[in-house]
Amino acid sequence: MLAVVGSVVALLAALFLTSDGLGQWSAGVLVNIGASVLLVVPVYLLNQRLDRRIERVRVETTSSVQELTERVETFEQEVERRIDDVAASVSSRLQEESRQDVAAFDALVETPTRESFHEAMRRANELGLISPRRGPRVCVSEEWRIFVQVDYDPDPDIGRDFEHIMFTVEDFDGAPIELILWSADLDAAEVLFRVGRAVQAATAAAKLDVKGFLGGLRDLLTVANSHPSRRPILQLCPPQWAITPERLVSYGDHRAYGVRIYNLENDNYLATMIGEKPWVDRDSFDEARMAGSALRRRLQVPEF
Template sequence: MRMRNGRIALGVVISTLTLAGVVLLVVALALTSDSLGEWGSGVLVNAGASVLLILPVYLLTKRLDDRINRVGNETRRSVSELTDRVSSFEQDMGRKLEDVAASVRERLMTERKRDLVAFESLVDSPNYPVISEALRRADELGLIARDRGPRVCVDDYWNVFIRTDFHPLYGIKFVAETASGTELNTVTWKEGQEFQEVLVRVGRAVQRASDIESLDLRGFLAGLRHCLVVAHHDPYCRPIWQLCSPQWAVTPTHLVAYDGSGIPSVDIQRVFREQDLAGRMSGERWVDADSLREAVSVAAALQKMDPPF
């Protein structure tokens, strides 16, 4: 209603000004009869022309102002609507991302628990499906290396070990080897073969370098499980080669204290470069010297280096 009244008032003003301009021009024409009239008519012509010229400029300016105001209002509305949409989108995305993040966390936690259950089952249910699944997960997580799997000592007196290798294409291999890494025999375990028969063959291979009468199957599987669990908990212990209980783990590149003592990992190459490093570390009260010496000897043997002490 107010806008309509404004338009009516504007129309009246424009009509009045237009009429005034026309009247001025008519009067100017009437005054052209004498010299004074010529001067007066000139003034009136200029005044009338000015009025008539001002009107289009004013109308154009008014239309431009109205257009600018209208565009500004529309822009503000559009910006406001866009802001509301963006805010709503961000809230929706935030909720979706939170749901996705929660789902991912839950899935990873479930898989982590499943991994530990699979590792525990190595001792409780030693059969091909259980062991192959545990090793498959260890391989996917990078806990073990395909060229050299974790090994467990099965004869402390003669220092004979069983190394467990796994490859997705070739399956499970048990390698009997000496402390220096010399292979005595390799037994491939294929799906469908009885675990007992496989271990008998492994036991025969171990007997080549020892005098054991029977293989401590539970001790071997418990040692393998311990290797996988330690590597699962500590990324620095990956891929794991051997545990030197109670403190040090050997990997292809580092000696790692896995007992939670907070001792930093040691680069194997540094141990062999600095001849007195291992000796100095062994003198620290928080270092298990026997465990460290064993770890250094294992690293030297498997990497074919001369031990530093």
Template sequence: MRVKPSGLKLWVGVATIAGIGTLLASLVLTSAGLAEWSAGLLVNLGAAVVLIVPVYFLTKRLDERIEQVGTETQASVQALADRVETFEHEVERRIDDVAATVASRLEQETGADAAAFEALGTAPSRDSVLQALTRANEIGLISQERGPRVCVSEYRRIFVEIRYDEHPLRFNGEENITFTLEGYDGTELGIVPWGESDDVETVMVRLGRALQRETAGERLDVKALFDGFSEALSVAQTDPERRPVWQLCPPQWVVTEHGIITYGDAPHYGAATTALERNSHLAAHIGQKPWVDHDSLDEAVGVALALDKRRPAPF
């Protein structure tokens, strides 16, 4: 049976007093001339008790201190473990919050890009066009070398290219949005800048007049023009291989800075412009595929080869 600490201390006290009494008794017996053996025995017993008691108390004190330190250490370890667990939960929660926020913002940005491109065909203005081109430039849908172009005269094969300059030279009178009237092979026929003070009607009249100078009075289809720009950017947004976009050749092929590639319902298939230049039979090989729209393919191959020839030679 385990003795309670208070009872144990009582027994130790009694033993101590008994030990002291034994020593006194041995002194009396020695003085009375009794046997020395009895006196020595009592002296040894008393001395043993007197020595054991301090050692006990010292050991007891050490045990209590060790237990106290152990308790304090356990409490500290538990507190640290709780803090670490709390920190881990907070870090996990913060990472989850950051991940959710980033995903939400990216989704919103993508939606805003799509809305900006759609606005080109529904409500074109200088601000909306500039916003769409800025966004397209930021995510690589267009390049500074050449912007997307739309055919505005099927008979004369005349196109309008819209170009965005992220660093316009304003001191030379250049604007960061320009329309270039060009031939099938990219030959420049006229440039119409879109000034900051010009509304869409004003700049479209100038562009329409430039078109009339190159044709027999053909009218500029403004809606078809902006619808074409809007569709080109929207197609480029769907796949990294469809950018930077140069021209759509409906209903199946798109011409990019690097070559031609399908879009829409056609299977994903493409060819680099350099491959088309080196292998004159490649286009015919592609045309043998049962799903190919041949008019769209012929247009895309012709445009890709023609525009690539006008690119400046690399240094």
């Protein structure tokens, strides 16, 4: 403000200094000084205002950026926390389902009821441990080579007079001898009694080892649940080999080692793939080889 007032005074003074040469020169100097000040001061004031405005915008921008950064960090932390919560929930549920799978298979022996049998077969079907085309079978008479096959249908046809579970007493080659349907009016004791009578009819009065049959079914499902290559399982040949529709697969202390079903009659191939392996249980493999070949003919597995 003082500079503006001074420049105005200089311009007014110039009006009175025009009488002689020196006065004209002094008037010109005052005019130039006054005009310069009047031009510079507004520009200076404008620059000052712009600087203050820029500073204010910078402060506001810095504050906004910091606030936005904090929001982003908070959001990322929230997302990460939610992901961790979801992962923990999924892991916990999967572990619980696995525990219930094992408990359901054990219940076949510990608490054999119609409900526990259905639950075990339902879980086995959902996990792909058994095949809807042909269920697994358990040897109930080694002397007579008699088996009991268990079929599970998760979605029976409406109007058909059968339940989800059916037992088939069959010979070594898989030919059916007698079928026992597990209808809703039968409990476990009654249906297993009928299975035992069918086994007696197929043998020389051999008794059905109920505990051995249920334990064998439990072991079969447990082995199938131990590795994807052992499913869907058709039969166990303890203590080392399992039969699936496509291959024989080892189980137990060794890693899963498979032999294609269509190679079971190739002696040269088996001599190379099996004969040179000291860990192979020959009795278990020979039993699996014979049973696998029989089931292959029953299932009509093609060669590739």
